[in-house]
Amino acid sequence: MRARPTPPTLGTVTVTKGCPAGPPVHEHRHGGSPMPELFIGGQWTAAADGEVREIRCPADGTPVATVDEAGAADAAAAVTAARAAFDDGPWPRTPAAERGRLLLRVADLLERDKDTYARAESLDTGKRFVESRYDMDDIANCFRYFGDLVASGNDGRVVDTGQPEVDSRVVYEPVGVCSLITPWNYPLLQTAWKVAPAVGAGDTFVLKPSELTPHTAILLMRTLTEAGLPDGVANLVLGAGGAVGAPLTTDERVDLVSFTGGLATGRRIMAAAAPTVKKIALELGGKNPNLVFADTDFDTAVDYALMAVFLHSGQVCSAGARLLVDDELHDDFVDEIVRRARAIRLGGPFDEDARSGPLISAEHRDKVEKYVAAGLAEGAVLRCGGERPDDPRLRDGFFYLPTVLDECSPGMSVIRDESFGPVLTVERFRTEEEAVALANDTVYGLAAGVWTQSVERSHRVAARLRAGTVWINDFHPYVPQAEWGGMKQSGVGRELGPAGLAEYQEAKHIWRNTAPRPQRWFE
């Protein structure tokens, strides 16, 4: 059974429905608090040009806070602080065991402050409070995993050169100053996947979260400081991608850009980082197929197919948005999906009866609507949803009904592009060969699901799918011990796992000749 969240208390107001009318999560100084929100060189700092941005809860438009909006000058100041902390500060030279211990302290503090974090995340994203609490558990686990990995001494290896007079070692050093740029769908989770290995490796960084969801990043700076991270290691700038994100991808003092977000932005960042040949790590979108073979457990596969696509209103990079179903099963399977999709209750983050929330913004909902309209124009059959709810309770939020488009085909834009909303497309297949060909017919390669009771088939199909993660008879689980990332245009590099730490390290080969003698090469 799913755990019920404890409603957060805001002063005297206990919130159970909708977004709270209580005090904002974070008081901006113009609202009476002395604390600005940019964090540069260990100081809380206002934006150089005095700009601010209002954050509103997408579930009902409630103002959540007003925060500083950085510009290029603030981005440059943050890089200056991170560069100084890397070149002259203690952190890159701190023993790995100590860096690991700090990450474990961060995990403990995140657990202590879990509800504050979860509430901030829910108000920014509109996500159910219970889901934000699950995310916070995952985030603490991520810090714990990297803390243990770093503390266990990933400090290099001896190389056997076959030459007894040579002492040869490969050591792993921090990569330098990292620009960490993150999206709005899992704001702190995507941030943790970068911050934990960067801090563990001994790097310094400038974090730029999505302009729509800044709060948990602000809280994280406080937590890192409380855990004892030296000034200048962690820096935070808030603001728009073009104004403050772009300078972080071109500044020649930055060594690595680690980005999670959309494909179009990823392409732009790859090009922007090229002139200074920065290292890049890209976690981009997905258009993830969920393959259901006729020999599957019907009820379980239906249940997971719904969760695969409608979790967090489809705003999940690994959403199982493309259902590929065996022709033999198609009619019954889709009927049952539609029956259950119609029953999904939408609501705000603190509505305990809701099972799904709003989209992040009006603009994003417009985009989802355009994909559905294009799909219908291209011949898809609307089985449910396809419109905004008419429930007056949801009037002020950016809600969109769970939508099922049947009889889709690979050429449609709703199949090719990531709609990133609660939209399930259905395609039929007749053979295993056809299922694999359809599944791989995409520029993306992030994740895929396979449903079958045949062990042989599951391994055969998993081996042929071009995706960074393949789930067999499951969907969405991940653990910090296992690498996460995309093949093809879903990304470059991996997060999590040992490879997720290696992204933030440079390997250096040190060769010491213990008995040097003249070689007489030129005699």
Ligand code: NAD
């Ligand atoms: P987005 O690309 O619009 O923005 C992501 C971040 O990049 C934001 O902080 C934004 O301000 C910044 N940005 C925008 N333009 C920039 C520029 N020119 N230079 C530097 N920074 C810039 O993505 P989004 O809408 O916030 O997030 C949704 C996308 O993220 C989806 O495509 C989703 O699939 C993807 N995503 C991928 C993963 C993964 O693990 N692969 C995880 C979560 C989200």
